[in-house]
Amino acid sequence: MIVAEQKSLEEIKKLLAPYEKVLIVGCGTCVTVCFAGGEKEVSILASALRMATGLEGKPKQILEATVQRQCEYEYNEAVADKLKEVDVVLSLACGIGVQTMNEQFKQIATLPGLNTTFLGQPTEQGVWAERCQACGDCVLATTGGICPIARCSKSLLNGPCGGSQNGKCEINPEVTCAWNEIYDRMKALGRLQEMLEVTPSKDWRTSRDGGPRKIIREDLRLTK
Amino acid sequence: MKVGSNLEKVLTAGYFAATGELGPPKNADPEVVRRKADLLKGNVDAVNITDNQTAVVRMSSISVGIMLMNLGLEPTIQMTCRDRNRIAIQSDLLGAAAFGIKNLLCLSGDHQVFGNHPMSKNVFDLDSMGLLRMIKDLRDEKKFQCGEEIKGPAPAFFIGAAANPFADPFEFRPYRLAKKVAAGAEFIQTQIVFNVPKFREFMERCGDLGLLDKVHILAGVSPIRTAGAAKYMAAQVPGMDVPEEYVRRMEDAVKGIPKEDKAGRKAAWEAEGVNICVEVIQRVREIPGVKGVHIMAIEWEESVHEIVKRTGLYPRPQV
Secondary structure, eight states: OEEEEEOOHHHHHHHHTTOSEEEEEEESSHHHHTTSSSHHHHHHHHHHHHHHHHHTTOOOEEEEEEESOTTSHHHHGGGGGGGGGOSEEEEOSOHHHHHHHHHHOTTSOEEEOEEEEEEEEEEETTEEEEEEOOOSSOOGGGTTTOOHHHHSTTOOSSOOOTTOBTTEETTEEEEEOHHHHHHHHHHHTTOGGGGGSOOOOOOGGGSGGGSSOOOOOGGGOSOO | OOSOOHHHHHHHTTOOEEEEEEOOOSSSOHHHHHHHHHHHTTTOSEEEEOSSGGGOOOSOHHHHHHHHHHTTOOEEEEEOSSSOOHHHHHHHHHHHHHTTOOEEEEOOOOOGGGSSOTTSOOOOSSOHHHHHHHHHHHHHTOBOTTSOBOOSOOOOOEEEEEEOTTSSSGGGHHHHHHHHHHHTOOEEEEEEOOOHHHHHHHHHHHHHTTOTTTSEEEEEEOOOOOHHHHHHHHHHSTTOOOOHHHHHHHHHTTTTSOTTOHHHHHHHHHHHHHHHHHHHHHHHHTSTTEEEEEEOOTTOGGGHHHHHHHTTOOSOOOO
16 A cells, blocks of 8 residues: 655645645545545644644634545545635645646645655554565565565665674664565575575666656557 | 786685775875875785775775776775666776776675765665676676677676675575675675684585685684774674674773873774784684685774784785
């Protein structure tokens, strides 16, 4: 899932400084699951902003809404009417939702209330960890199901490097060494032999390095 | 003989090699390089020049390599994967080769979080394995990494890699070294050795894998300068294994010397640090497969002459 975190109240206040009437729009999918931008978070932020701006003597008018999925036009239609009543939209969706709103409703600015952070997994209640870098050429079959691109700090294909100690990465004792995990898993799977082969360098063209990506499925398109 | 560098000739002739290290300055001053080069000249077969070590911006390895050549020393330039993609690496190496640089150590590189620019973009287009293979193919296949043929002189380096016998998983390290040899490594410089028994175990495992006659392994050694440095290395440096015995010896070295006698304490620590280094060299020399030592006297190049003299490694062989 996409994992994001709310920007600080300070930063949000700065972004909203030029405006008086704000519509906060949350999203019911990924950001709800990571407790950053769902209906509840919208409500809490709206209260916080009313209080903060009220205390400063310049109370803003804050409207609230949450759509099912902010990356799709059909769901965002639900807030179209409310836009007339405000000067700006603060989106609590991921960066994709923010961009969709800006594209769909060109007459008004939609500002980001979150920092979209990574593609990750909820490893336990309250904890999310990065798992995928969307490199476009998945190698999980060769590494026992543990991604070296996302989870190794150096994206090594032939790790571990010399900084692996006690299963931890050199950058931080809180960070697990992905290659140590891969080694343990391949050992458990009886596939350690495979780790003796030198994996060739990656072709990064399928990743963001090749330029912004697009997938077109002609078989699914309605218009040709 | 692949390239004919001094280091390659020394190793091929069967001499016990001694290489040194020079950390470039954090400014544009060539005098620092000259001063350090003077201290190392004649004491080692080749001098490594680090590449933005610990991700701290320093004068580049290749530029210092050129300076050393002009001063009559043989450089071993270092190249990490942290700061440059395959385009920049190949480009820099074409230039290095054009200047006559012959030894190259390939590394993954310390992550930028350690340095003074943690906010920079992380490159790692290749890893050290990919880097080794690319450099081998430049020389032996005369091809760029993309497969395109090189028309005209191709860069040819005596190819080195690093090994850390003390990192985890310990059992995998000799296999990873085997991979580096398969990828193209011709000489190895290890992380600093203090735990000699553990290093011996690593070398024995390398022997089991048939690596000892396939690659020249140089044991990394370093003179400790203070008790504080010993404690720091033991506790804070990733991949370093410093036995308690050495930390204690460094602490005991200043017993009886009053705290105010800074010069006295410094001299005592430095003497013991050199003693330990000399002992380690003598001990690793007895391990089968150890073809030399890589002396990392960081910011203490003055100590190298005494170290090579006391270990019988001075003068260096003329090949």
